Amino acid sequence: MQKLNTIIFLLLIVIVAGCKSTQQTREKETLTTTDNSKTSLDWDGVYVGTLPCADCPGIATEMELNKDQTFSLRETYMERDVAPRVSEGTFSWNKQGSTITLNSNGKEIASYLVGENTLIRLGMKGKRITGALADHYNLEKKQIKITGTRWKLTELRGQKVNHSSAFIVFSTENNRVYGNSGCNNFSGSFELKKGNQIGLSQLASTRMACPDMDSEQAFLSAMGMVDNYSISGGTLLMNKARMAPLARFEADFSEK
Incomplete structure (x- = not known):
């Protein structure tokens, strides 16, 4: 009888230890998967x-x-x-x-x-x-809007743009859009519609001879195709339909 009681006691210890281990594992998993500020x-x-x-x-x-x-x-x-x-x-x-x-x-x-x-x-x-x-x-x-912010070009048609002076600004004054395509200045008009729809029109550029005219033309061509946009944090994506973004911009607060 004493031997049986000893066996039962040992089994209870094993069961309790196993339950404790399972609980600790679950708590650890909960700690690593719980939503937090970062995630x-x-x-x-x-x-x-x-x-x-x-x-x-x-x-x-x-x-x-x-x-x-x-x-x-x-x-x-x-x-x-x-x-x-x-x-x-x-x-x-x-x-x-x-x-x-x-x-x-x-x-x-x-x-x-x-x-x-x-x-x-x-x-x-x-x-x-x-x-x-x-x-x-x-x-x-700061809740960043597409208007009133200077947006610096960082990516064009999936290709990173390094050390570029290209930027774009959407002004609520007469719905005017203006900026620089890398060398030449440009301006035109834009219209905002429901659902983050946007249209740029009447884009005109100065005609100064520049070392990389192909990139300038590619930028202006992309802007003429844009029909929607999205903003996340300080990033502006200019898109056409559901295709990959035509251009990526970052909010530039270094120049007011």
Whole structure:
């Protein structure tokens, strides 16, 4: 009888250990698959706000987060700076996918909690800042529209464009579109329709002789074919029907 009880006791230990192991495995799987800011939010884009400053009225801040985990930060100390202080680098996520840490020139310069269309500046050791000014440490995501933004060409018909001066601007004033095709300036008109439909017309360009006229003509030809667009973060895709994007642009905030 004692031997039987011992066997039953050992079996119970094995069963309990197995259940615990299964539970731990499930918890681990849940931890790695649960949605978080990194996986479920459209976090890339431009964030703006005025952060508190110890010896000035505030720090006008503009930060762009890119999907390749690079960033560009522009900070202007109000009533002190003539030009913004620019920092660039990469950022990393914490294990929970909720917080990013900015790294520039090999140094960690700041951490932010990532929320829905919001970045919250964190204090020492990644802790939330408390007190009367706590709500002033937020940066809000800038909702970028196709109009009023300078869009820099980065890709044309699937081919990357490097060091190009080509850009396009859609102005609400008289529905005018203008820009540069790489060397020559161009202008025309556009019409926005429902469902992100768009049409460009009456495009005219200056006729200065340029080293790469083929690329310029390809760009203007593509713009004449566009009938719809999409914007994600700071990226504008110009398309024809459901074909592959004719051109890819990035929002350029370096020139206002």
